[in-house]
Amino acid sequence: MNPLLKEAVKQAGDESSIYKIKRVAGGSINESYFVKTDRNNYFIKYHPNAPNRFFELEAKGLQLIKDTNTIDVPKVIAYSDQQERAYLVLEWVSGQEHKDTERLLGERLASMHCHKGDKHGFSSNTYVGTLSQVNGLYTSWQAYYRECRLYSQLELGIQRNQITGKRRRQLNKLIDKLDLFVPDHVTPSYLHGDLWGGNWIVGSNGAPFLIDPSFLFGDRHFELAFTELFGGFSNSFYQAYEERFPVSNYYEDCKAIYQLYYLLVHLNIFGEMYGPHVDTILNKFVG
Incomplete structure (x- = not known):
């Protein structure tokens, strides 16, 4: 297990056991993971060399969109922009597209x-x-x-x-x-x-x-x-x-x-x- 994922889940306020980690495809910038614990499912993005305030600014953008109460965005649970320990923890979003x-x-x-x-x-x-x-x-x-x-x-x-x-x-x-x-x-x-x-x-x-x-x-x-x-x-x-x-x-x-x-x-x-x-x-x- 990548120890950073364990740290990220802990920062998200979840002390329960991690029992599933799956690398998620898509995007060329970050490493992305589905992480399942006894309590919750998470989407975690990790960047080993993230520039300054990289995930903070993404989290802020998501919050500004959320504040309009018009369109959904994943809930931001935790983030870090520490050098070599940068990550963003979001709620796991999954569903099936329908005709509308x-x-x-x-x-x-x-x-x-x-x-x-x-x-x-x-x-x-x-x-x-x-x-x-x-x-x-x-x-x-x-x-x-x-x-x-x-x-x-x-x-x-x-x-x-x-x-x-x-x-x-x-x-x-x-x-x-x-x-x-x-x-x-x-x-x-x-x-x-x-x-x-x-x-x-x-x-x-x-x-x-x-x-x-x-x-x-x-x-x-x-x-x-x-x-x-x-x-x-x-x-x-x-x-x-x-x-x-x-x-x-x-x-x-x-x-x-x-x-x-x-x-x-x-x-x-x-x-x-x-x-x-x-x-x-x-x-x-x-x-």
Whole structure:
């Protein structure tokens, strides 16, 4: 038995015996386990080299979503960000999807997006994957998206030699002209921040649960754009969202600009396989 799992269960307030541990597949960042004790079932994530406040910020994002009382998230039971002893203990969530699950996901995400923050961004830096995500609180969504999202990925891409030559010139040009493509005065919604098809699961009675947030306040269409980038969401999800909170008429015009951020993240993490898609968007807007 990994002694850290025993420590994590103890920190969760469970002194009973562990009698089942199973490695859980999924995700490339953490080691994940199903742990069963005499008292409870847990989902435990462990990272041997977690960056500063890694699981604290995930736990905080889950709590902020939970506080909206709109959509389910796993209950946070305990966490640690100690060097080489970083873990997150969550309730074990398991269930079977039914015919209304994705409709409920769309409705409940829209309801979450109806909850508003005072400013765009977040009060501290967060993470997207294990990349540090620069943050701040801005009255202007456009300024936040320019400085904290696109520009931060441009700088990282230059450091990693992923954004050079024409790609670098075009991205600089797009950032300079961002006011032509992205709205400024937008109400800041509660956002999951990393909502691809692998970051929602199904609980009891077919209820959708959000997991692994990279929380921020911002334009809700930024979140929707990412759901469309890699797929994993059904037509019933989008129809239900639209019925609850119709998208704004500018969404189609700036969707690709919003997707660009996530493509830059993937370019900077995984490499050139995402470069052609980045270049297609840059060519479209500033080519």
